[in-house]
Amino acid sequence: MAPMLDRRATLQQLARAGAALALARLAAPVLARPEAPRFTDDPFTLGVASGMPRPDGVVLWTRLAPQPLETGGGMPPVAVKLQWELADDEHFGQVRQRGEVWTGPERAHAVHVDVKGLPPGRVYHYRFHCGGATSPVGRTRTAPPDDAEVGLLRLALASCQHYEQGHFVAHREIARQDLDVVLFVGDYLYETSNPDFRLRRHGPRPTTLAGFRRHHAQYKLDPDLRAAHAAHPWILTWDDHEVENDYAADRGPLHRDPQAFLALRAAAYQAYFEHLPLAPWMAPQGPDMRIHHRYTWGRLAELWTLDGRQFRSPHACPSAERPVGGRISGACAELMDPQRTMLGFEQEAWLQRGLAHSLRHWKLLGQGSQISPWSVATPLGRRLFTDAWDGYPAARERLLAGIAEARIGNVIALGGDVHRHVAADLRVIPNESRSPVVASEFVTTSITTRGLPGYAQGLVRSSNPDLKHARSDERGYVLLSLDAQHARAEFRATRFPVAAEARLHTQAVYAVESGRAGVQAEHPEGPSPAPAIEP
Ligand SMILES: [Fe+2]
Incomplete structure (x- = not known):
């Protein structure tokens, strides 16, 4: 980007202006705001993103951060105005909408533009301008009209991107795929570090808002992640690592005091919101943030994104050494308590109402974990992970019994x-086997995070006949195609550890036939169809 003014001089100038403004605040309640600083370093280091596509609009995102790993992102602590534009073509010959938006240090100089009034079912290009700098161009699309007969929906299902444990080669491929949307179902970043599987560093565990902002910035500096954001609109929900591993509502393994944990959660949610293409109305209020939502894709599909963290009951039968999360074997009467919930009773009711009234062909549940069982048979009884759906069996039964009793067909969980x-x-x-199959599930492997070792994965498979396919030895994502006849999941994968230039292959292909719950193998083991990507 073209140098304008020396950055240090700009900062000194702004510091003097800030002092003058602080004095002026004593006299006047309304302050004059500088239009935009002039940058010597590119302020768009974190790229651009779009998300939450609707038939009439989409959310556009960027964050100004010329020094992304510095506190404040290298921005002066003042309000700044940006211009955005959205066009039919990538050269911006046909600009359809443009506007201005203010941002400031209270939101890390992030912007979330909720563009409205767009024609449905179209591809658009967008970019931002600020202080003489122009962002990279992003590509996005609106959803088809609500009543449209849509032939095809193609989405990438992804989760679990530990920065330290591999390169984001899966995102490199996602960026090049012909997709309608990316569905990211949690563990967008990791607060933890495992020195045994560390290929690169992401900084210390974040504990403050500044720390979480730095962590998000570190992740967004990855060019493959930025490319996947710039290429497609994203729909997101979260899991635990965006805040703290295995947290449940107001409790975390490292924070037994709910007030201390909620302070951490507020910082983590704020930084999460600031760095992702989420609608402005989703901005958190202290430790609370609404992320569960409903999306449609014409008459073909309806998608509910679910929040399995913020409203869940505490883990059952905690041990003294592991008060939150952990594994249990054998008796645990609390496990079956019908008062225990994964989604919170309000969200459960919202989902069941939505499912019962949906007129769309496919009903998709985007949520952070695996609903199907994966506990392991042992001589002491089933050994299970209390943080998973196995730890909330009554909630799982309510969800699936609700689907069965209302005879809701074509439900697919995506986790x-x-x-x-x-x-x-x-x-x-x-x-x-005497309990009928009422729905189907596809779960994606991680973008990078290490999976269970082979012997443990073998036990999971042999203990759970409902799992038709389960492989933890490769990283990747799921390419999901839906049409009126089939939902087809192509498991894209590469072996661990992920080399910087690794290429993905198709590990297996499974499908759900319309009107028939349950998954069927098309290609249970590779080789299989080639990806539809350009070289
Ligand atoms: Fe994960």
């Missing part, structure tokens, strides 16, 4: 979190 590709049947009573 992540467990670092393995899974195709599974969903029954009201898991693994019980």
Whole structure:
């Protein structure tokens, strides 16, 4: 980007202006705002993104951060105005809408533009301008009209991108795919570090808003992640690592005091919002943030994104050494308590109402984990991970019984979190062949995060006949294609550790036939169809 003024001189100038403004604040309640600083360094280092596509609009995002790893992103602590424009073509010959938006240090100089009034079912290009600098160009699209007969929906399902544990080669491929949308279902970043699997560093565990902002900035500096954001609109929900591993509502393993944990959660949610293409109305209020939402794709599909963290009951049967999360074997009466919930009763009711009234062909549940069972049979009883849906069996049964009793067809759960590709049947009573299959599930493996070792994964497979496919040895994402006849999941994958130039292959292909719950193998093991990407 073209140098304008020396950055230090600009900062000194702005510091003097800030002091003058502080004095002026004593006299006048309304302050004059500088239009935009002049940058010597590119302020668009974190790229651009779009998300939450609707038939009439989409959210555009960027954050000004000329020094992204510095506190404040290298921005002066003042309000700044940006211009945005959205066009039919990538050269901006046909600009359809443009506007101005203010941002400031209270939101890390991030912007979330909720563009409205766009024609449905179209591809658009967008960019931002500020202080003589222009952002990279992003590509996005609006959803088809609500009542349209849509032939095809193609989405990439992704989750679990530990920066330290590999390169984001899966995002490199996602960026080049012909997709309608990316559905990211959690663990967008990791607060933890494992020195055994560290290929690169992402900085210390964040504990403050400044720390979470730096962490998000570190992730966005990855060019493959930025490319995937710039190429497609994203729909997101979260899991635990965006805040703290295995947290449940107001409790975290490292924060037994709810007030201390909620302060951490507020910082984490604020930084999460600031760095992702989420609608302005989603901005958190302290430690609370609404992320569950409903999306449509013509008459072909309806998608509910679910929040399995903010409203869940505490983990069942905690041990003294592991008060939150962990594994249990054998008896735990609390596990079956019907008062325990994964989504919170309000969100459960909202989802069941939505499912019962949906007129769309496919009903998709985008959520952070694996609904199908994966506990392991042992001589002491089933050994299960209390943080997973296995730890909330009554909530799982309510969800699936609600689908069965209302005879809701073509429901597919789309999950992540467990670092393995899974195709599974969903029954009201898991693994019980007399309990009919009422829905289907595809779970994506991680973008990078290490999966279960082979022997443990073998036990998971042999203990759970509902899992038709479950492999934890490769990283990647799921390419999902939906039409009126089939939902087809192509498990794209590469072996761990992920080399910087690794190429993905198709590990397996599974499908759900319209009107018939349950997954069927098309190609249970590779080789399989070539990806539809340009070289
Ligand atoms: Fe994860």
